[in-house]
Amino acid sequence: MANSIVNAGLSGAAPTANGDITISVVSHGQGAMVEALLRQIAAVHDPRVVHVVLTHNLPAASVRRPEGGWPWRLTEIFNDTPAGFSTNHNKAFSRCDSALYCVLNPDIDITDAGIWAQLAQAAEQPGIGMAYPVLLSPDGSRQSNEREALTPLALLRRHVLKQPQRVADWVSAACWLVRSDAWRQLGGLDDSFFMYCEDADFCFRLQLAGWRMARAEARAVHYGGWHSRQFGPHLAWHVRSLLRLWTQPPLHRYLAAQAKARQ
Numbered sequence: 001m002a003n004s005i006v007n008a009g010l011s012g013a014a015p016t017a018n019g020d021i022t023i024s025v026v027s028h029g030q031g032a033m034v035e036a037l038l039r040q041i042a043a044v045h046d047p048r049v050v051h052v053v054l055t056h057n058l059p060a061a062s063v064r065r066p067e068g069g070w071p072w073r074l075t076e077i078f079n080d081t082p083a084g085f086s087t088n089h090n091k092a093f094s095r096c097d098s099a100l101y102c103v104l105n106p107d108i109d110i111t112d113a114g115i116w117a118q119l120a121q122a123a124e125q126p127g128i129g130m131a132y133p134v135l136l137s138p139d140g141s142r143q144s145n146e147r148e149a150l151t152p153l154a155l156l157r158r159h160v161l162k163q164p165q166r167v168a169d170w171v172s173a174a175c176w177l178v179r180s181d182a183w184r185q186l187g188g189l190d191d192s193f194f195m196y197c198e199d200a201d202f203c204f205r206l207q208l209a210g211w212r213m214a215r216a217e218a219r220a221v222h223y224g225g226w227h228s229r230q231f232g233p234h235l236a237w238h239v240r241s242l243l244r245l246w247t248q249p250p251l252h253r254y255l256a257a258q259a260k261a262r263q
Contacts, residue, residue, distance in 0.1 A: 019120055020098035021177070022051040026088045027106055029058040034106045038063060038070070045071045046116040048100075053092040057082050085173075086189035086198045093180075093188055100124075101183055105174040109221035118218035119177040129182035129211025130203075132171045133218040143222055145172040146215070149255060150200050150245055169254070170203035171213055174222050182211050197241035204254035 023041065027034045034054065041049065052070070054063065055077040062076055075095050083091075089103050100123055112118075115133060122131035135143040146168035148154040157163040176199075186205050189198045203213065245251055 019048050019100070019124070020050045021046075021048045021100045021102055021116060021120065022053060022093075022096040022098040022180075023049060023102040023104050024053045024055070024089050024092035024096075025104050025106055026055045026057055026085070026092075027060060028082075029060060030106045031060055031063070035063050037104075037106055037108065037110065038074075039066065040110045042066070042071055044110060044113040044115070046113075048116050048120055050098055051075065051096070053077065053095050055079065055088045055092055057088060084191070084194035084198075085196075086191045086193050090188040090191060093183060096180060099180055101178045101180050103173050103176045103178065105222065107223040108175055109223070111221070112219055115216075115218040115220060118216040122214040122216040123177045123179055125214060127210075127212050128179070128214045129206045129209075130171070130176050130178045131214045131216050132176055133216055133220050135172075135174060135222040136219055138221055138223060143224070145174060145222075147172065147200075149204070149251065149258075150197065150242065151251075151255070152246075168213070168215075169258075170200040171215075173199035173202070174224070175220055179211075182206060182209070185209060193241050193244065194237055195241065196238040197245045201245060201248070201250050204250040208250065208253055208257065 025034060025037065038052065038054070041052065049072050051073045053075045057079050060078070063074075077091065079088075093101055100120060102119075119131045119133060122128060132145065135145045137143055144165055146165060147170055148158070148165050148167055149169040158165065186202065186209060188202075190201050193201060206213070
């Protein structure tokens with residue numbers, strides 16, 4: 001996949017400053033939403049945020065620069081061909097030179113001025129590979145971003161029987177703050193997942209590698225579209241990704257490790 005880059009950052013990998021954060025956002029023609037998100041991040045600016053990588057997965061114009069500029073470095077990547085969730089965030093990580101890497105959906109509201117400090121504090125605890133906030137729906141209710149391992153039985157309990165999630169085996173990637181060394185150790189997200197289940201796969205591999213996940217008390221609002229529950233390409237992508245997840249080693253190795261730990 002070819003792409004063009006505006007204001008590209010360093011292409012290195014090793015972090016150069018403890019506690020610094022690079023944020024990766026992928027836009028699918030969501031110009032107004034993405035610009036609003038960037039302005040929110042700027043409004044609650046934390047000096048830990050030093051770089052934002054914005055990937056335009058569909059044709060788009062550059063975001064408008066505010067008067068006085070952004071309080072962090074902005075890299076815009078313009079894809080000539082649309083890529084999947086994993087590929088886009090992996091390519092963005094190649095521009096990351098900070099100790100912490102944030103995967104952030106464009107449909108998130110960042111209004112908590114302390115969110116980056118709380119996420120960073122959680123992510124930098126010994127043994128923690130990834131931290132995440134409490135996600136809320138627009139009506140203020142809590143979303144279920146913490147989920148059980150994606151087995152057929154777990155899906156039956158969640159979607160048919162409407163039972164609450166019992167454990168947090170993985171966390172949806174609407175907002176993650178990952179240690180860069182953990183991302184690098186795992187090789188990032190699995191590019192073979194075009195969309196859906198790549199976050200579950202990453203969480204399983206993260207824990208199998210000896211890292212843990214941590215929920216911070218920070219809060220953010222998530223306007224999830226739930227496209228995978230509707231007939232169309234998103235549902236087809238979701239089904240294909242589930243089949244791939246069920247036939248690949250990480251899920252089975254993770255379930256075996258959990259069963260052994262309970263013995």
